Amino acid sequence: MNFQLTEEHQLIRAGVREFCGKFVDPVANEIDQEPRFPSEIVKKLAEQDWLGIPYPAQYGGAGSDYLSYIIVVEELSRSCATTGFTLECHTSLASYPIFKFGTEEQKQKYLVPLCKGDMLGAFALTEAGAGTDAGAATTVAVLDDGEWALNGSKIFISNAPVAGMTIVFAMTDKTKGTKGLSAFIVPAGSPGLKIGRHLNKMGIRGSLTAEVLLQDCRIPKDSLLGQEGQGFRIAMMTLDGGRIGIAAQAVGIAQAALDESIRYAKERVQFGKPIASLQAIQWMIADMATEVEASRFLTYHAAWCCDQDLSYSKEAAMAKLFASETASRQTNRAIQIHGGIGYIKEQKVERLYRDAKITEIYEGTSEVMRMLIAGSLLR
Ligand SMILES: Cc1cc2nc3c(=O)[nH]c(=O)nc-3n(C[C@H](O)[C@H](O)[C@H](O)COP(=O)(O)OP(=O)(O)OC[C@H]3O[C@@H](n4cnc5c(N)ncnc54)[C@H](O)[C@@H]3O)c2cc1C
Structure with missing residues (x-):
């Protein structure tokens, strides 16, 4: 068992981080506040070949594995959950059913332009x-x-x-x-x-x-x-894969909440020293980091099952359930660590708190995830 990402996966993560630093971070608050659809970023995602990551090159995709795609969704969501979800919805919900169930003609007509970014789905x-x-x-x-x-x-x-x-x-x-x-x-x-x-x-x-x-x-x-x-079968199979994408979105949001909390705890001085020196804050950060890492492992494991052609329905449900509830808890804690300023608009943690909630709802609620997990264990 190897818990380390391959060099290729590490490069993908680094590439997305660089991309986000240049193109997504500077406009993420504006996208939320106006609000506006990030068309210019979507265009750039297509230029990077990221709109069809897990689909074969013959259909215009990048021919990478599912884990690569999941890493891209995670890192985009760490900067801007809107952007991460736009990619996820397009790739998992619109392209997958055509890839899996479409005729060759349907694939040529729709999957190719979807993967190339000539159309969104x-x-x-x-x-x-x-x-x-x-x-x-x-x-x-x-x-x-x-x-x-x-x-x-x-x-x-x-x-x-x-x-x-x-x-x-x-x-x-x-x-x-x-x-x-x-x-x-x-x-x-x-x-x-x-x-x-x-x-x-x-x-x-x-x-x-x-x-x-x-x-x-x-x-x-x-x-x-x-x-x-x-x-119904097409919808359920599509959502199984999509849930790994939403889990990745949640991991990205939760990681961002942790990043912001660490930065702020080191900066903010009360009683003559940074609040990072207070045990109350340290314990919150330790719990956050542990839960984020656990969510990431569940999510990558579900993606790995998918890449190995193993069944991944239960694994996807577990990843989505745990990662989405983690994102809600961590964004709540992040605001607590920021105190009053965390409650103010234009603070990233305020946006993250609002962005996290939807991951517990769409592509199957947490209650549905629990039903699926229990159903697969008790049948
Ligand atoms: C921002 C956003 C984007 C979305 N995007 C899409 C999209 O692109 N395409 C699409 O098709 N849909 C989309 N949805 C819909 C989303 O998937 C549904 O909102 C979600 O599946 C829940 O359905 P519902 O809202 O009707 O809630 P309901 O099904 O009415 O559920 C209400 C509550 O009852 C609970 N509940 C319902 N049935 C059970 C049960 N059997 N056992 C236990 N608890 C139960 C639920 O968990 C929930 O807590 C989106 C929703 C939002 C808010």
Whole structure:
């Protein structure tokens, strides 16, 4: 067993840190405060070949392993959780289902531009009445005159307003429950596809989150992804991998909270000496560092399982559960260490605190992670 990253992985981390120092750190607060979508950074991510890291070169990807991708998400999120999540949503939620379930034609048409960064992708599963219970979806798809007609609406869809294509889940046979759900590739500009309300969020404020409205939305017959009725399986397999990405986002946020806390504790003087000399502060920092490291190990282990073609559903759930709750705890502690100034806008720890929370919710809540873990142990 080797706990050390390979030289290649260390180089990737160093490369992303350098990139963040130049392009992300200087604008991260602005992205949050305005808020604004970081289009210029996304363009630069494409130039770095980071929009299709784990996919083969033949599809425009970088042909690297999943761990490399996870390290990039972690380091981007350490600077700006919006940027880390934008990449994660694109790579894990939009590109993966096409890579795994798409026909060769679909891969050439969509996966190649997604990996090259010529378009961004989105994933539309959630509806107002169907969140955790994805099988309760009421969006329907029917074959009509040789094309699919989609009707319904999706909510909380990340990247949707800037996406060149969205994976949309719709019922093709309502009588079959989850087995009646199918997945479709819906290109931007399809007739009947509209972007609805943009949602004003607590954290990851630069990320675009919107409703997707489908009013007799017409797409070609060959837009079905995988088989009819395979949508639920496609969604769950996609989310398994995505959860490792969200765990990495959480590790990045938690690491940033620790970095800021160490820096501030050494700087801030009370009672004539830096607060870092106080045992109360030291213990908080020790607990933070230990939990961040444990989260990172769980996350890298899940990515390693994925790279080894081992099952990783439980491992991904454990990583996401622990890392996301760690991020919330560490960002809370970071504010405590900063005292009053930590509560003030424009302080990085204030942003981190708001950014951390979502990692406990999207791509499956902490309650769902516990259900999955228990389910795999007790079956
Ligand atoms: C910023 C943001 C971005 C998002 N991006 C996307 C996206 O790109 N694509 C997409 O499809 N969705 C996206 N989502 C939706 C997200 O995945 C859902 O919000 C999440 O899955 C929870 O669903 P819900 O909000 O309907 O909560 P609910 O399912 O209503 O859950 C409410 C509460 O009940 C609990 N609960 C529900 N069922 C159970 C159960 N069986 N056992 C125990 N507890 C349970 C939950 O854990 C939670 O605490 C996004 C959400 C947000 C906020």
